[in-house]
Amino acid sequence: SQKIEQNSEALNIQEGKTATLTCNYTNYSPAYLQWYRQDPGRGPVFLLLIRENEKEKRKERLKVTFDTTLKQSLFHITASQPADSATYLCALVTAGANSKLTFGKGITLSVRP
Amino acid sequence: EPEVTQTPSHQVTQMGQEVILRCVPISNHLYFYWYRQILGQKVEFLVSFYNNEISEKSEIFDDQFSVERPDGSNFTLKIRSTKLEDSAMYFCASSDLGYGYTFGSGTRLTVV
Numbered sequence: 001s002q003k004i005e006q007n008s009e010a011l012n013i014q015e016g017k018t019a020t021l022t023c024n025y026t027n028y029s030p031a032y033l034q035w036y037r038q039d040p041g042r043g044p045v046f047l048l049l050i051r052e053n054e055k056e057k058r059k060e061r062l063k064v065t066f067d068t069t070l071k072q073s074l075f076h077i078t079a080s081q082p083a084d085s086a087t088y089l090c091a092l093v094t095a096g097a098n099s100k101l102t103f104g105k106g107i108t109l110s111v112r113p
Numbered sequence: 114e115p116e117v118t119q120t121p122s123h124q125v126t127q128m129g130q131e132v133i134l135r136c137v138p139i140s141n142h143l144y145f146y147w148y149r150q151i152l153g154q155k156v157e158f159l160v161s162f163y164n165n166e167i168s169e170k171s172e173i174f175d176d177q178f179s180v181e182r183p184d185g186s187n188f189t190l191k192i193r194s195t196k197l198e199d200s201a202m203y204f205c206a207s208s209d210l211g212y213g214y215t216f217g218s219g220t221r222l223t224v225v
Contacts, residue, residue: 038156043218089156100158101148103156
């Protein structure tokens with residue numbers, strides 16, 4: 001069966017450290033993978049998109065990698081701040097799937113001051 | 114920055130009643146979606162809409178659900194006869210293919 005797994009439900013880190021969030025998937029062939037941030041009671045907010053033929057993307061303090069052999073994406077937040085505390089969602093888009101997003105359950109990040 | 118607008122933000126309805134959730138997607142986007150999120154669970158796809166017709170729907174999107182784009186700007190989700198298990202946050206989203214999606218802030222639907 002198809003699965004998208006995010007490695008833990010919660011991650012707690014100290015301000016200034018790098019947060020690394022993992023997304024693993026099975027039985028998918030994603031055309032691309034996206035990361036979203038979700039705050040409580042709010043809709044997901046798009047952060048980064050990486051295509052199947054790309055290895056790495058960066059945007060300011062954010063970096064995402066995509067390994068289609070390992071079927072894994074890593075999402076990094078460098079120099080983390082308490083304002084980065086939120087739930088981070090991994091989502092796949094499969095080729096030919098009319099562009100629908102399939103989400104993982106998300107990882108809740110807490111950054112301690 | 115362009116936004117997806119959803120109304121109402123909260124809706125309480127009696128079981129068996131019809132509800133219409135409204136969305137104004139970003140004007141130059143071509144693809145429109147409805148997702149839902151039951152409290153504590155993941156965001157789930159309901160339906161996608163392109164070129165004035167449904168392009169894909171999930172198993173959740175049964176005959177009780179329908180979508181419309183009545184006037185070229187609004188995009189609505191109708192639930193004909195609500196059930197307790199329809200209680201959730203409903204998110205509208207729009208996109209251009211190959212780019213990130215823009216989600217609205219959601220409508221919290223409570224069926225009592």
